[in-house]
Amino acid sequence: MTEQLISVSSAQDGAWKTAVTQIIRAGERMDQRGWVPATAGNISVRLADGRIAVTRSGGHKGFLTPEGVIEIDLTGNPLLPGDRPSAETLLHCQIYAHFPHTGAVLHGHSIAATVLSMRTKERALYLADYEVLKVFEGQSTHATRVAVPIFSNDQDIARLARSVSLFLDEMKAGYIIQGHGVYVWGPDMDTALARLEGLEFLLACELERLKLSPSFQGM
Template structure:
């Protein structure tokens, strides 16, 4: 039986760098969060389970297939790897996925219904197809579920009814997922979304 191909160092370093950057913003407390990069040949590089994302190293990244099956016997990827795989299967242009747990996205997701509407923000231009602030983006919110396969089925079902799918969603009381063509673009998108969510939270507090 042949050994799996090594994970490209560029993918590993992108994941390590994302962890350090998100840790500086306090978006991945304790062992929360997970990150991935799409690899050629239907492979995904993803963080291992139980690692603090601010202190990742080369051993903190492993490979799975698009169904979330580890290439390395006995290895444990992040618990929500199936959500990453669902994004890659649904969006062929997605090259990186980020999941974080900030205070604004956690609190707001507990206060709203099935979506959060973001309107009039300059940083909406960080989302694809929005050249102006004069727009509204509905960010979906899904109920949390420890059965990740069932949660992914709920995400897939919601996509079926949406004409425009924003590159991100929230899980209630849990965190945020975003994706983009590569890690740099995903980080920019996450920072834009987190800024707008923090603005929404502060505005609600001031009412």
Template sequence: MVPMELAEALAEAGRRMDARGWVPGSAGNLSARIDETRIAITRSGVHKGRLTTADIIAVDYEGNPLVPGQKPSAETLLHCQLYRLFPAVGAVLHGHSLAATVLSMQGGITFANYEILKAFGYATHELEVRLPVYENDQDIARLANFIEPLLQNEPPIGYVIEGHGVYGWGTSVEHAYWRLEALEFLLACELERRKLK
């Protein structure tokens, strides 16, 4: 159901995220668009640093597994939402880094004057960019419904769920990884700046 090349790319991204400490335990989830009706996503409860291609399963855009009995990530609907809303999104990566988790519990997150903001397509570093922080909710369908109009009104560079972790995306698995890496760098910088104050 999932093209092997896509499954391998997601498994590799999981290993890279694990090496950076962004997906402790079985935290996080990774996905990629297969086509206009299917998404490849990590199955529930697997360690992202030890992913195999068998751990990447296919779901429809409502988050339903295409093979009976397979269980996708609990947060599948948040991935599906991004593919539905933004046709250019080809992959979504979600991690639980220390910086994202801690900063999200301190209120809003704004990045100003960082050169690496250019990774998100800005022509200059001389600007402020807000990273939305959404309140955590164990009811993922309700959380997705809350987030949707906010995403549509002002498409962000990513977002964070409070006390949880960060979502980043891109046109491909590799592009999504680069953008997540830039987000994690920004979050780590902000955490260090707050420690210095």
């Protein structure tokens, strides 16, 4: 019996270390691309046993250490007293609860997402005819149009989550919080990162197209 408990504990420790490593590497990659300035952004991984590893509040995601990742339950409560996840962790938990097969959630603050979401009066950004659209779930051709919903920024995260919940099933490429940043997820970290990079590439393309437009030049 004791040997079985040791074996289970060792397996759990190994899974936790893997999740922490994935989060650290994702933070470094996002930082290299300028998507997590200062202490912005947050990153999480759901383990097979249901535990959630998430970045601690207030840390720079490009310089994470294992101590910068904490364990929470599905409601966002830390398992160790004194640990403090970001208030936005509730948005991660919402995604995990709604999509049982989600294994990783990424939140970044890029220039393109911030500027485009603040400039438009629409409730979504629409991305069409890009080859990279095929990185998103259910997309098999460039000849398509994908909506990325935009939600007003709100410091009341529970209220923001209620707004997001109405549209989760329709989200193929994640969503944007206005003047804030994007949320993207996937069944594992590699897929989530690919989708984040795909979305950020497309948003950067849209920003460049806006800069080239006569109306922009005349502002």
